[in-house]
Amino acid sequence: MRIGELGQATCVDPETIRYYERIGLLPAPVRRANGYRAYGLAHLERLAFIRHCRALDMPLADVQRLLHLLDHPLDDCLDVDRLINTHLAHVQGRLQSLQALARQLEQLRGRCHGRHTTAECGILHELVAAAQGEGCVCHDGSAPNSPEVIEIS
Amino acid sequence: MRIGELGQATCVDPETIRYYERIGLLPAPVRRANGYRAYGLAHLERLAFIRHCRALDMPLADVQRLLHLLDHPLDDCLDVDRLINTHLAHVQGRLQSLQALARQLEQLRGRCHGRHTTAECGILHELVAAAQGEGCVCHDGSAPNSPEVIEIS
């Protein structure tokens, strides 16, 4: 299997595959005589695992840890449990703030009816007013640059 | 107002303020005799606006455009409308995939009961199986490195 074939089989861009190899996530495969990477089934499975974890939005460091645990089957799985729980909590937190955010944006959207100048635009007015006001997502209660609110994207 | 005071007033880290200045988001203020930046009310309002938009998870490029529109009050506000709508659609898309993701993780969490080796861990088994299987978030229907699924974080 060349890198392009592996990429097609796993829906992972070859450049990304090389990147994974560079950072030590995917073991370097043997090379053919011409220098091309030659992958086997083990690589395919490992990469599919990585991609699946990424689709679950896990950071690569977490994936790395899971892969390590897979390679050491006699280790205690407590870490797996903790990792998943932490990650789930993280996702749920972001879900919360994304929901609040969507509500705010929906409100905002209703403010602009038809055509007019930006000076009269309800959306802009609302944004400016909210930025000044107290009852705003980004001002009440949250620490400076609070991750829960700011570090969404 | 020095940069630290502005930072406190808006809950934005001074380093971030300098960064905004560097990329042209916040106009460079006048300097005192000693070289310190001296901010006024206009800067405070502008930065509060930026922070509020960031709390709404808007990319800085969008914030830039909104600021430009604020500076040109006679422009048509259609752009504002479109920008908000696009952004809302984006947020809703991510909300969807985050929800699917949380469900997956919740399922996963239920797989690990008590202590055992990683070789026996239901979570790991599930992950490996899912990565191979067809009915998985990251394999069905989505393009290679599909943004809707992958580019969540």
Added chain:
DNA sequence: CCTTGACCATGTAGTGGCTACAAGGTTTTT
């Protein structure tokens, strides 16, 4: 045989939105 095009290799630099230094100058507090 030669060209075209698709693939592969390496290395470097850029993305977004910060964040963290390092190395120095200034001001305020003790």
Added chain:
DNA sequence: AAAAACCTTGTAGCCACTACATGGTCAAGG
């Protein structure tokens, strides 16, 4: 006078890629 808390600039790092630039390799078609 010394220590701390501020300010300045510049550079490098974070994450997970992504996009080149430059060149080597290989199969098909003319």
